[in-house]
Amino acid sequence: MSTVTFENIFHGDGPDIGKLRFNAAGFGWKTYTSEDTPTTYNGHDVRHATWLRVARNFQLRLAMRQAEKPRITFDGFKRDDHDKVKRTLDEYFNIKMETRDTSLKGWNWGKAQVQGNDITFQIQGKTTFEIPLSTVGNSNIAGKNEVALEFNPPPPFPHDPKDLSKRVPDELVEMRFYIPGKSMKSKGSDAGSDGEETDLDEDGNEVSAADAFHNMIKEKADIGAVVGDSIVVFEDILVLTPRGRFSLEFYPDSLRLLGKSTDYRVPFTSIHRIFLLPKLDDLHVQLVLGLDPPIRQGATRYPFLVAQWPKDEEVDAELNLSDEELAKYPDLQRKYEAPTFQVISRVLKALTGKKVTPPGTFRTAQGLNGLKANVKAVQGELYFLEKGLIFIAKQPILIDFSKTESISFSRVGGGIASAKTFDMRVVSKTEVADHVFTAISKEEVQPISAFLKQKNIKLLNEMEETVMDIDEPLSDEDEEMESIASEDEDSGKKGKKNDKGKKAKPAVQDDDDESDDEDFQSESSDGGSPSESDSDDEDSGMASDASDPMMEELQRKQAKRAKKESGNSSDAEKPKAKKAKKGD
Incomplete structure (x- = not known):
């Protein structure tokens, strides 16, 4: 029996390449890398054949009579194989092969419809792409005129069906169709096709084209487990x-x-x-x-x-x-x-x-299985399980203890509210960002600490230092103390100036002449005392420049002016001071 063989052919969507062989009884395909029995088919089961351009060169699509295997595809044919394939099918199975043109315009607007077991998208009467209905996992009305299709993940490669990591790395997970307008049909035609009547639902309301397309997908696609009865x-x-x-x-x-x-x-x-x-x-x-x-x-x-x-x-x-x-x-x-x-x-x-x-052995201070906490601005419920944490909110968070580096307690912020609550930071070994749970009641520190120590979790308690910062707010007092300290410092500086004025005549006190001591005391009590003049100098910013000749001249002029204003009494006292210095 003569055979016709084609090399480097893919079977279906699989990644393996093999050999396709035809004879009068049927045809079979076998991969190059496997020693298994080839996959064979009966030639009399072929109803129709189509030749079309696909991503992997050209495809031979065979429509079969079996319901469990309605279509078989072989990719990888070269352009020159067209006549050979057409002649082989006609000679062996009496099947006329149809050549279908593919639109390569790249437009994203066209006509979407269900043909057999596929969703076809056509541009100007030519097919752009096809989606098998068996791959559609879900259909939703995403907007007023939008239909969102979600696709089932492809199974792992046949050589390792249990290894989920062997899936195709790039997958189509969702596609959206924008279908405006109302659904039009004529009597006896399918919903969504061109017609003269507006499609109506059971209540007599008009059906949009998007709803009609969505309903058709739900009826014909394998969404959920529609095929078969529910348990x-x-x-x-x-x-x-x-x-x-x-x-x-x-x-x-x-x-x-x-x-x-x-x-x-x-x-x-x-x-x-x-x-x-x-x-x-x-x-x-x-x-x-x-x-x-x-x-x-x-x-x-x-x-x-x-x-x-x-x-x-x-x-x-x-x-x-x-x-x-x-x-x-x-x-x-x-x-x-x-x-x-x-x-x-x-x-x-x-x-x-x-x-x-179930919930773990952890119990709060009130004897509950969980406690209230916040993640950012979202409030939820935090449960401590035997092997991890779970935070239940709009988007739950699951944390495994085996992947946790450490857990720390702290209190940030200030005020009365923070004095009653604390924050818990979970540092992960694998994730870059930490999980921070806030607004946890302070009375839960002890139960949580005891539970985490049993699980051998590295625990860091920063509560004591933070409590001192929060429970004893000294911001106002600190400012007052700083002002007092600054005043003391200023008075200390002035005191030093006064001490300098007093130390200008230490020899008088060493002398036994009591009159000289009285003269020194009267001088310091006088209105034009050295301490007062020094303070004036300091206030004017001149005290530090006393050694400058210009400043000395200015001081002498001020002293002469003070002498004229003080009168004869001050003139009589100053010679005594000079005499005391001379005698000294």
Whole structure:
């Protein structure tokens, strides 16, 4: 039997290159690097063939008759292979190959529609790109006329299906379509196609083109686990992050959050942590799911999903599972009649295989499982778990003790409010930025310290030094003391000047002549005393320049003027002082 072989061909979206071989019975592909059996197909199952230009040269697209494998693609053909491929399909399978032109204009406006199992975007009747509906994970109305499509992450490479790090490094995660206007259709045509009538909903209201496109995607794409029946559904659940009321639909491999205008699909493989924590009001219970990759809404990422129920709310639930399916989950039971948070957490634990983390042994000074704290301007609840911390707010924060360098207590700021609270800084080993939790009650220092010491966490307590700075505010007194000190310093300087004036006649006191002592005392008590003149000099800024001849001349003139004004009594006293100096 003759065969036709094509080298260096890719199969599907895989990265491996191999050999494609045709014969009259069918065709098969085998990679160069693997010794496994080649992937084979029956030639009679081919319904249609298309040749088109793609990123990896040219592609042969084969539409198959099997529902489980509706389309098969082979990339890597050269332009010269076109005639050979066309002749081979016609000869072996009696299939006429169609050549499809691709638009390369690069415009971002055109026509988007659903064709078969693909979303096609066409410009002037030529296809620009196609998106398989099976890759669409979610569809949302992002704006008045915008439809946002989120895509499922591709699976790991076939040679290592469990290694998530082997995924394609660059992935398309979201695409938005702006679709203005109203949905128009004629009778019997699909919504969104050209027609003469305006499309109306069940209430008789006009349907926008964006809503019609969104509804079509939801119906035909594999959003959530739409294909198949759900295991159990919980209606009207309050979800705090992302905020809204949703129906929780559980499927064998995913969780679906169906809201009024949003529809999230959460694969169980993306749930890596589950926490069940009581709120501080002792009336509600919170269920926190850590997600990787996070769910997205526009540009906002939600790495955590937080739901809340009243503690005393109960639910009756029955699982839609056969006996054989129920036997696969030993922790599940067919009927539940218990508080809602217990039922949902048990179902999640059984379906995901993940442990549900309860609150730790930590207790606050009031005996609660957590305490109130702030991160910047956001108030939330901080819980100390056995292996880390979790701060629940609009965007929760999870901190692992194994990745924590140290935790320090401090009080910054001032005033009465800061005297009653303190700040806790968590220094991470891996992250550049620290996490700072503020406005924690001061009475929680001892319980937190005791708990962290049990976990062998490096603890730095800066409270004592800060408490002294805050509890004894001395700002006003400090200013007063500084002013007093400055006055003392000034008086000390003046005292030194007076001492200099007194020390000018120490020899008089050494002499036994008492009259000379009286004369010295009378001189110091006189209105024109040396101390007064010195102070005047100091006030005028001249005291430091006494050795300057010009200053000495100025001082002599001032002294003569003082003599004339003082009269005869002062003239009679000054010779005595001269005599005392002479006798000295």
